[in-house]
Structures are given as C-alpha cells and as structure tokens.
Amino acid sequence: MNLDLEKTLEKHNVKPTAMRLLVLQFLLTEKAAMSLTDLENHFDRSDRTTLFRTLKTFAEKEIVHKIDDGTGVTKYALCEEDCHCEIETDLHVHFHCKICNETICFPENKIPYINLPDGFIADDVSLTVTGICNKCNKSL
Amino acid sequence: MNLDLEKTLEKHNVKPTAMRLLVLQFLLTEKAAMSLTDLENHFDRSDRTTLFRTLKTFAEKEIVHKIDDGTGVTKYALCEEDCHCEIETDLHVHFHCKICNETICFPENKIPYINLPDGFIADDVSLTVTGICNKCNKSL
DNA sequence: ATAGGTAATGCAACAGAAGTGCATTATTTT
DNA sequence: AAAATAATGCACTTCTGTTGCATTACCTAT
Ligand SMILES: [Mn+2]
Ligand SMILES: [Mn+2]
Ligand SMILES: [Zn+2]
Ligand SMILES: [Zn+2]
Numbered sequence A, B: 001m002n003l004d005l006e007k008t009l010e011k012h013n014v015k016p017t018a019m020r021l022l023v024l025q026f027l028l029t030e031k032a033a034m035s036l037t038d039l040e041n042h043f044d045r046s047d048r049t050t051l052f053r054t055l056k057t058f059a060e061k062e063i064v065h066k067i068d069d070g071t072g073v074t075k076y077a078l079c080e081e082d083c084h085c086e087i088e089t090d091l092h093v094h095f096h097c098k099i100c101n102e103t104i105c106f107p108e109n110k111i112p113y114i115n116l117p118d119g120f121i122a123d124d125v126s127l128t129v130t131g132i133c134n135k136c137n138k139s140l
Numbered sequence C: 001a002t003a004g005g006t007a008a009t010g011c012a013a014c015a016g017a018a019g020t021g022c023a024t025t026a027t028t029t030t
Numbered sequence D: 001a002a003a004a005t006a007a008t009g010c011a012c013t014t015c016t017g018t019t020g021c022a023t024t025a026c027c028t029a030t
Helices: A003-011 A018-029 A036-042 A048-060 A134-138 B003-011 B018-029 B036-042 B048-060 B134-138
Strands: A064-068 A074-078 A092-097 A103-110 A121-132 B064-068 B074-078 B092-097 B103-110 B121-132
Touching: A003 A018, A018 A036, A018 A048, A018 A074, A036 A048, A048 A064, A048 A074, A064 A121, A074 A103, B003 B018, B018 B036, B018 B048, B018 B074, B036 B048, B048 B064, B048 B074, B064 B121, B074 B103
Parallel strands: A092 A121, B092 B121
Antiparallel strands: A064 A074, A092 A103, A121 B121, B064 B074, B092 B103
C-alpha cells in the first residue's frame, strides 16, 4: 500500500479503498488520458460499474478531469497539483492523435480567454486539437 | 421546390433529392445546431438512417459541419458561405447552453492559433464553451 | 420507350458507451 | 454486537451511432 496514494485520496475526501488506490496508481503511471474501457481492460477482475463510479467520484472530488476529445469516448486524466478545474486558471488544451489514438494533456497550454457576445456566461470550456502526435510523426 | 436550395446542393455535388432539400431547408430555418435525433423528431415520416446518411453526405461535401459540444450528441450546422472547414480560416467557437440545451455557432469567433510542442501536427480543432446563453440569462 | 446500371431510401439488426436499481458485502459508528 | 453507512457487483436499460441488405427511384445509353 502506497501511503502517498492514500494521502492523495484523503486530501480530496475520498475514502481510500483498494480499488480506488489501484485506479489512482494506474492513472499515475499512464501519461495518456484513459477511458472507462481502458480501465476495464486493465483491471480484468473488477466490475465496470465500480470503475465507472470510481471515475465519477474522482471527477467530482477534482482528482481527475473529464476530457472530451471528440472521439465520443470520455477520457480521464489526473488533475495537476492544486487544480480546482477553474475555467480561468486550470483548463488546458488536449491533443488527440488520430494514428495512435492517444489523448494527452497540454497543461502548459492554458485555454485562451474567449470573448463572448453580451449576455453569455461561460462556465466551462473545452479545446481539443486533433492530428498527429510527435511519436507518430517520427515514424511516418 | 426552392431553386436556391437545389443550387446549393448542386454546387456541392450533392443530388437534390426531396429529403435532402427538406433537411437543408430545415437547417436554414433553425439557428441552433441540430442533432440527428432533432431531425428525426422533426421529420416524423422519414427514416433515421436516411437522415443519418443525409447529414453524413452533407458533412463530407462541406454543406454542414459536425459539432462536438461536449454533450455526447453530435450536432450539425450549416457551413458559412465559401467555407471549406479549414483549420486556420473556417473553424470557429461553439457555445452550448446548459439551460436551454441549445448549441450555437459563433462564426465571428475564429479559433485562436494553438502553439503545439515540436513534432505535433494539427488537422482539426474544436473549441466549445459551455454555460448560459443570452436568452436564458435574461430570464434568470 | 425500354432495359440496365447507379444512387438513394427504408427496415432491421447490432455495437459501444453511459447510466440506474437493487441486492450484497465491507466499513464505520454507536 | 448491532445498526447505520458506504462501496461493490450484477443485471438490465437507454441512447447514439452505424452497417447490411433488400427495395425503390433515378439516370443513361441503345
Ligand atoms: Mn488534461
Ligand atoms: Mn459552427
Ligand atoms: Zn500518436
Ligand atoms: Zn440557453
């Protein structure tokens, strides 16, 4: 049992169950964003519903953020340290590679301010670039 | 039969069948982006598959553009005049209102250039703002 | 005009993802 | 230990998108 993982969950008021620790650890080792199906395939023994609700809890408690990469499959990635998923400060660009099918975070690329017409209020914003990633680009 | 509608389809090398003209007309009258289900509900008499393939053809021939507004339901909206769905010139911001559930185009808000790390190639980009639209904002 | 070929349509069925209800099991509190 | 609360697992459902195939409409060449 990794104590750091437990601390992370407790800091976000999530009880550190066995499954949750495993999911957190898995997300830490993977640098690409993961889908529910990805988790399902990795954890053969666990039920999809449990994984689904684990991700839901993690997203609600701001341990992970949900990513809509345009594929129709929701992806999840760990939030940065001290992230509160705030529109002005935390939201960043995501990149989806159409060759290797991986979706990655660009935490350095914050989403630029969007000037909306009068009366419109922005709560959330999503900016996804689709194309070819650096790894796939090399092997062309 | 509206001749303008026929001209529009022919200009994009799409044969102007009855259904296609009706769909095009419907999209012209609606200012919000429409989903396949929206079309299905509006055209009681037509088959879902026909509408699906109509939208697919329209998208391929650049009559409409597909919009991923983060709801998990693909929306479609008519392209601007002379649009070629080019990443630098044509792609624009979309707004999804979480109250009235409408998704609208902001053709004036072109998507800003995104500076990607070395080796990454951008083919496509999607920027969707979620929040409260001007109409719903008034009635709060 | 007719026959043959091509394109569009309609019906049925399927796949994948997301989500819910409920019973069971585990954990915490009293 | 008993009661209360939370997490898990199973079954089932809904929704969206998609494909195969037979039928129908349309166009073209003779
Ligand atoms: Mn991210
Ligand atoms: Mn648009
Ligand atoms: Zn790649
Ligand atoms: Zn609204």
